[in-house]
Amino acid sequence: MPDSTSPAPVLARIASDASCLRRALRVHSADRDASTLAARITDAQELASTALRLFLTLSPQASRPSPGDLLLLHRVAQITKAAQDATAELTAALARAMENQRRQAAATSRRVVLIGPTPQQFIESAADLLDRIPALCDAISRDRPKSPCH
Structure with a gap:
């Protein structure tokens, strides 16, 4: 039977x-399009929920957490x-894309001035943030000692 306290399967799924x-x-x-972007938002929310559930599962396991336990919790929080x-x-x-569409639809001329970051810039920022997650999962896996007795 696998170790129920091992975060490895959940970390693999998160990564x-x-x-x-x-x-x-x-x-x-x-x-x-807006519906595709909304679906990606839902995917990211599910990813965050899975990581938060892992944190909640791991946090009460040690009444006096060791430095290793605290490092694990810190990385899961990250x-x-x-x-x-x-x-x-x-x-x-999504909000910027909808605002841009609204402005273009309401424009009386063909030229619409859009300010601030573009939707694509927000999407690229999200992709960069997601890029960090597999590395954090790998770091946790490297730091966790393999215990054959559990």
Whole structure:
């Protein structure tokens, strides 16, 4: 029976999901529509939820956490933050895209002045944040001692 306290399977899923989402954001940037972007936001939210559930699962295990336990919790918190920040960036991209469409529809001339970061810039920022997650998962796996007795 696998060790129920081992975060390895969850970390592997988080790293895989983050990589898939990052690829989807970088590959399909030209043909982005609002519903696709909303689906990517949902994916990022699920990723953040999974990481936060892992944190909650691991945090009560040690009444007096060791430095290694604290490092693990810190890294899982960093993963959660990166996923939540990516969600926020994608949400900002969606809001900016909708604002741009609204301005273009309301424009009386053909030329519309758009200010601030573009939706694509927010999407690229989200992809950069997601890029960090597999490395953090790998760092946790490297730091966790393999215990054959558990």
